Amino acid sequence: TIQSIKARQIYDSRGNPTTEVDITTKDGMFRAACPSGASTGEHEALELRDGTSQWHGKSVFKAIKNIEEVFGPAVMGMDVTDQKAIDAKLLETDGTPHFSNYGANAALPISMAVARAGAAALGKPLYAHLGALSGRTDVMRTPVPCMNIINGGKHAGNALAPQEYMIAPFGAKDFAEAMRMGSEVYHHLKSILKKAYGIGSTSVGDEGGFAPPINNPRAPLEVIMEAVKVAGYEGKVGICMDTAASEFYNKETKMYNLNFKGEEANWISGAEMADMYMEWCREFPIISIEDPFDENDFESFAVLLAKVKAAGLPTQIVGDDLTVSQAERVQDAINKKACNSLLLKVNQVGTVTGAIEATLLAMSDDWSVMVSHRSGETEDVFIADLVCGLGTGQIKTGAPCRSERTAKLNQMLRIEEETGMPFGFDSWTA
Ligand code: PGA
Ligand code: ZN
Numbered sequence: 323t324i325q326s327i328k329a330r331q332i333y334d335s336r337g338n339p340t341t342e343v344d345i346t347t348k349d350g351m352f353r354a355a356c357p358s359g360a361s362t363g364e365h366e367a368l369e370l371r372d373g374t375s376q377w378h379g380k381s382v383f384k385a386i387k388n389i390e391e392v393f394g395p396a397v398m399g400m401d402v403t404d405q406k407a408i409d410a411k412l413l414e415t416d417g418t419p420h421f422s423n424y425g426a427n428a429a430l431p432i433s434m435a436v437a438r439a440g441a442a443a444l445g446k447p448l449y450a451h452l453g454a455l456s457g458r459t460d461v462m463r464t465p466v467p468c469m470n471i472i473n474g475g476k477h478a479g480n481a482l483a484p485q486e487y488m489i490a491p492f493g494a495k496d497f498a499e500a501m502r503m504g505s506e507v508y509h510h511l512k513s514i515l516k517k518a519y520g521i522g523s524t525s526v527g528d529e530g531g532f533a534p535p536i537n538n539p540r541a542p543l544e545v546i547m548e549a550v551k552v553a554g555y556e557g558k559v560g561i562c563m564d565t566a567a568s569e570f571y572n573k574e575t576k577m578y579n580l581n582f583k584g585e586e587a588n589w590i591s592g593a594e595m596a597d598m599y600m601e602w603c604r605e606f607p608i609i610s611i612e613d614p615f616d617e618n619d620f621e622s623f624a625v626l627l628a629k630v631k632a633a634g635l636p637t638q639i640v641g642d643d644l645t646v647s648q649a650e651r652v653q654d655a656i657n658k659k660a661c662n663s664l665l666l667k668v669n670q671v672g673t674v675t676g677a678i679e680a681t682l683l684a685m686s687d688d689w690s691v692m693v694s695h696r697s698g699e700t701e702d703v704f705i706a707d708l709v710c711g712l713g714t715g716q717i718k719t720g721a722p723c724r725s726e727r728t729a730k731l732n733q734m735l736r737i738e739e740e741t742g743m744p745f746g747f748d749s750w751t752a
Pocket of ligand 1: 700
């Protein structure tokens with residue numbers, strides 16, 4: 323049972339404040355920290371910030387107070403192995419569906435620390451506890467790490483509109499080999515960029531990928547494939563994209579600005595964007611496209627998904643800002659046939675139980691699920707255990723660079739070493 327809860331303000335990988343919680347039970351102290359997005363979806367659970375003149379308005383002392391004076395007392399004495407009951411109590415205490423009163427950044431680190439405490443109480447590793455909580459013990463596996471090696475959008479200081487270009491070494495025999503392939507391609511890409519774009523082109527963005535001075539959204543696909551070829555992994559490495567298109571959508575004109583950070587705008591329609599994606603998918607081994615359209619543009623999502631399927635392409639269409647890891651939005655996307663893959667970010671929903679619910683609902687309609695970090699991360703590796711426990715077979719947690727990213731990747735190396743659990747995602751085959 324929970325004996326005490328302490329909270330503090332710490333710093334995330336962008337140097338902004340975030341929340342951290344210590345929960346004490348008879349088994350010891352269990353800690354968790356909250357991540358934070360930059361290209362956040364408008365339907366995400368509330369990230370409560372103080373809005374004062376300090377820390378550019380981003381301090382989280384109200385959330386800290388809510389942990390210690392509101393949520394803490396509400397769950398004190400509860401059984402940490404009953405994750406569902408504790409998460410339900412957090413929601414009931416808030417009194418809104420998505421923590422609009424006291425903040426998901428207050429609720430989530432409690433929920434995560436409870437999972438750690440629950441695992442310890444049961445004498446299990448965290449991944450095994452999360453596997454059991456989701457009823458997926460039999461299918462636990464290490465995931466294909468989708469490594470974000472070129473950064474644009476809100477995560478980089480260049481003019482590139484799409485936010486993420488990732489490599490997915492699906493043809494590896496295990497997680498350790500996938501990491502080797504990713505690391506090798508990453509460093510080949512570094513040399514290629516340096517040659518092609520010169521000094522300054524190998525600086526990295528928020529998620530550890532390079533942020534070269536490119537604004538043509540097709541160019542990264544070419545340099546990445548060159549790096550994959552030089553590394554000798556053609557046919558074994560796919561490309562995943564996250565366009566994060568809500569960031570450059572105009573709600574009035576319903577148009578997308580493919581040069582939203584550059585000087586001259588380049589507006590195109592949803593239909594034209596869909597054609598562009600189809601062209602890219604035919605030319606490059608693109609196995610995943612996330613948020614290809616605005617977060618409320620279910621119609622364009624559905625058009626693209628139908629086109630991809632009709633063309634027999636393997637590309638999954640992933641909802642992130644569209645679905646925000648919440649069961650209601652996932653159900654909406656299922657009804658509208660808008661996507662066939664869920665990006666799972668625990669702080670978009672605010673509890674571990676909520677994240678598991680969204681996952682199981684998505685899987686009930688045969689979607690894939692990609693577990694995800696945020697662009698603002700901490701040294702907490704919770705999602706590494708989560709993805710192995712849920713056995714979804716896919717994670718994105720940045721480049722094989724920057725410790726808040728490699729912390730998660732390294733944790734999965736340890737899990738593989740300890741368990742020898744199977745690797746990969748079945749529909750992605752070499
Ligand atoms: P965010 O970016 O954490 O800044 O939202 C990640 C993503 O869009 O997937
Ligand atoms: Zn995204």
